Each structure stands twice: as structure tokens, then as C-alpha cells.
Amino acid sequence: MERQIVKFSFYKLDEAVFLRLTEEKQRHAKLDFIETVRNFRRRMLLRTYSLVGLRGDVDFLLWQVAEEADAFQQLHTAIRNTSLGPYLTMPRSFLSGTKKSIYNIALPEDRGKTEERIIIEPGDAPYLFVYPFIKTRAWYALPQETRQEMITEHIRVGRKYPDIKLNTTYSYGIDDQEFVVAFEGDNPHDFVDLVADLRHTAASMYTLSDTPMHTCINMPLAEMVDSLGGAQVADLLEEEVIETGGWLEVAQAADFRDGDSRLVYYGTQQVALFYVGGQFYGLNNRCPHARGPLCEGKITWNGHGAAVTCPWHEATFSLEDGRVIAGISPRDVESFRVRVDDEGRVFIARLEAIHE
Ligand code: FES
Structure with a gap:
């Protein structure tokens, strides 16, 4: 399986200058930025987070996952060339890659059921906690068995917080830190408790550096841009959906294999796009029960045709x-209408928005 290269780009807006522009210029700059970033979603996995008001030194995060690092450079250059570019700096940036751990990350009670992922699959949690991490050189001098014991203890503590998902990526030699750790979670309290618990583990003695810490709030691109202040544009994008006859291009059919699902956006609305048995299907990504992310659900075939089961509490919905079909x-x-044109472009539309 291909390893991936990962980039955490933290941007800061020069608000003292940007917010003095006319509303028209602010709106134009934001829409230019949104259009540019949106186009890169075909080339990489890209998630957007706002840190406005949570840290003084950065305002938003673009979490990018790609096959090649040059995609990150091209995105950054494209952002610089937008009308918002002159008002943005990138005070912090972490480059890393996926890699199999040299430690056994399964616990004995797992009985071989734990699988290590080298593919990043961000979930839909409202919070992301990100920091660069460096171990002491003394850690690397310890015998492998001693380190394994400490890692096992560390994993055991992490298991007490099953709703927190850890994405560890490796930066040895390609950036200043050794790892970038990105925890997805439902609220800051669980994460505070987890980190406090981890301070009492033996491995904690071998941490050289684990700051700066970033608490990031998961937001669709347009809402994230609006969180910067100034003229608001998210509503305009909803209007744009109407101007395109209701249809929005969201993906390339060639990028999907049977059984794939992906999160796409219809204006500011999250939509889970599925490709099953040669057909595309689109559903609102938020499960009506408790907003579980359907794009991460299990796809099945049964007497009702193709269906998806919510990963949180197992309600099952027809993809048609x-x-x-089942559950709480x-x-x-x-559900959204989906069509593919002659060039293999995938479009989605909300049923009531279509006017052909
Ligand atoms: S959130 Fe989907 S079943 Fe509970």
C-alpha cells in the first residue's frame, strides 16, 4: 500500500489590514481563496479547521494528505496568488509522512484484531489537536523491549479514551520535529484528561518537546474563511449552487474504486459520496441520529439494495x-442526485435545487 505525505499548514491573516478593505474587496478575496482551495480537493485530501480566537499566532489550518509533496507547494503558490494571499502568512508548518510503527501497537487482549493504518483517513470529529513531538536521544538508547513496554503502557492509557482517534505521522529528516501527532476528538475535556493521564506514563520521561499545541475546530471551507471576520461569503456560495442549475462538480469518477466513499461539499453542506456496483450515490453526511459521519460507514448489499451503516450507533440507510432500513x-x-458527464466528472444536486 502506498505511503502518504502529510502537511499541516497553519495560516495567519493580517486582520489589521484586511479588515480595512472595502466589503467588496474582502468578499472577492475570500471567494478567490475558496475557489482555489476547492480545486485542489481533486488532487489531495484536504481538511479545513479554524483556530480564530483560540491562539493568537495562527488563524486556520489546512490539513493536507497527498501522494507527492509537490502538491503542497503548488497549493501554497496558488494561495499566494489569490486576492487573499497578500494578507496571509504561514507562521507554522509541519511536514510528515505515514510509516509503519517499529513497535507492536496491539495489546495482548486484542488477539490480533488491531490493524495499523498507513493511510490517513480523517474522521468528522469537531476538534483536532495537533502538535509536533520530539523524543530525547536517551529514548533511542534504551533496549527495544524496554521501549516496547513503555509504548504498550502508553497505548493502554489511550484505550481508556475510545472516542479520541490518533493520527501519528513521521518527520525524521524532513522537518524539525520527529513526529506530528493529530488527535481527533469530540470535545477538549476528554483530550485534557488523556494528556494528563499520559504525563504519568514512563514514556513521558523521554519527551524532549511537545509544543506548540493547537486546538483546531473542524469547519467547512467557506465557514472557516468567514470565521476570519469581514464580509461573509458562505451564504453566497449557497446561492452559487442555485445559479449552476443545482448541480455542483465534486469529484472525478476515475478516482473511485468499487466500495469507495468520500466526503464532498455541496456549498457548505457535507455530503457522503459512495461508489458501489458501478453506481454513485450521495447522502447527507450527518446521520440524523447524532450526526455520525456516514462517509465512514460500512457499505453492504441486502434485500434493499446498497446500504450504509452509520459507524457510531449502526443505523442503516438505503443508498438509493x-x-x-434498520437501527435507531x-x-x-x-439523499442527493448524482450524475457523471461524458468527461467523467461527478456532479451532485439537492433534489429541490435542480432546475433544468
Ligand atoms: S449517529 Fe448514526 S446511528 Fe447514532
């Missing part, structure tokens, strides 16, 4: 029309 969802989930 979003109706509840109080209602059906919204």
Missing part, C-alpha cells in the same frame, strides 16, 4: 433514497 435513526437521511 436515504430511507432508514429517528428519520431518513437526505
Whole structure:
């Protein structure tokens, strides 16, 4: 399986200058930025987070995952060339890659069921906690068995917080830190408790550096841009959906293999796009029960055709029309129309928005 290269780009807006521009210029700059970043979603996995008001030194994060590092350079150059570019700096940036751990990350009670991922698959958690991490050189001088014991203890503590998902990537030799750790979680309290617990583990003695810490809030691109202040544009993008006859291009069909699912955006709305049995299907990504991310659900075939089961509490929905087939969802989930044109471009539309 291909390893991936990962980039955490933290940007800062020069608000003292940007917010003095006319509203029209602010709006133009934001829309230019959004259009540019949106186009890169075809080339890489790209998630957007706001840190406005949570840290003084950075305002937002673009979490990027790609096959080649040059995609990150091209995105950054394209951002510089937008009308928002002159007001942005990137005070912090972490480059890393996926790699198999040299430690056994399974616990004895797992009985071989734990699989290590070298593919980054961000979930839909509202928070992301990111920091660069360096171990002391004394750590590397310890015998492998001693380090393994400490790692096992560390993993055991982490298992007490099953709702926190850890994405560790490696930076040896390609950036200043050794690792970048990115924890996805539902709230800051669980993460505070987890980190406090980890301070008492033996491995903690071998931490050289684990700052700066970043608490990031998961936001769709347009909302993230609006969180910077100034003229608001998210509503304009909803109007743009209407101007395109209701259809929005969201993906390339060639990028999908049977059974794939992906998160795409319809304006500011998250949509789970599925490719099953030669057909595309689109459902509102938020499960009606408790907003679980359907794009991470399990796809099955049964007497009702293709279906997806919510990863959080296992409500099951038809991919055809979003109706509840099983489980505790109080209602059906919204379904989107999907079509593929002659050039293999995938478009989605909200049923009531289509006017052809
Ligand atoms: S959030 Fe989907 S079943 Fe609970």
C-alpha cells in the first residue's frame, strides 16, 4: 500500500489590514481563496479547521494528505496568488509522512484484531489537536523491549479514551520535529484528561518537546474563511449552487474504486459520496441520529439494495433514497442526485435545487 505525505499548514491573516478593505474587496478575496482551495480537493485530501480566537499566532489550518509533496507547494503558490494571499502568512508548518510503527501497537487482549493504518483517513470529529513531538536521544538508547513496554503502557492509557482517534505521522529528516501527532476528538475535556493521564506514563520521561499545541475546530471551507471576520461569503456560495442549475462538480469518477466513499461539499453542506456496483450515490453526511459521519460507514448489499451503516450507533440507510432500513435513526437521511458527464466528472444536486 502506498505511503502518504502529510502537511499541516497553519495560516495567519493580517486582520489589521484586511479588515480595512472595502466589503467588496474582502468578499472577492475570500471567494478567490475558496475557489482555489476547492480545486485542489481533486488532487489531495484536504481538511479545513479554524483556530480564530483560540491562539493568537495562527488563524486556520489546512490539513493536507497527498501522494507527492509537490502538491503542497503548488497549493501554497496558488494561495499566494489569490486576492487573499497578500494578507496571509504561514507562521507554522509541519511536514510528515505515514510509516509503519517499529513497535507492536496491539495489546495482548486484542488477539490480533488491531490493524495499523498507513493511510490517513480523517474522521468528522469537531476538534483536532495537533502538535509536533520530539523524543530525547536517551529514548533511542534504551533496549527495544524496554521501549516496547513503555509504548504498550502508553497505548493502554489511550484505550481508556475510545472516542479520541490518533493520527501519528513521521518527520525524521524532513522537518524539525520527529513526529506530528493529530488527535481527533469530540470535545477538549476528554483530550485534557488523556494528556494528563499520559504525563504519568514512563514514556513521558523521554519527551524532549511537545509544543506548540493547537486546538483546531473542524469547519467547512467557506465557514472557516468567514470565521476570519469581514464580509461573509458562505451564504453566497449557497446561492452559487442555485445559479449552476443545482448541480455542483465534486469529484472525478476515475478516482473511485468499487466500495469507495468520500466526503464532498455541496456549498457548505457535507455530503457522503459512495461508489458501489458501478453506481454513485450521495447522502447527507450527518446521520440524523447524532450526526455520525456516514462517509465512514460500512457499505453492504441486502434485500434493499446498497446500504450504509452509520459507524457510531449502526443505523442503516438505503443508498438509493436515504430511507432508514434498520437501527435507531429517528428519520431518513437526505439523499442527493448524482450524475457523471461524458468527461467523467461527478456532479451532485439537492433534489429541490435542480432546475433544468
Ligand atoms: S449517529 Fe448514526 S446511528 Fe447514532
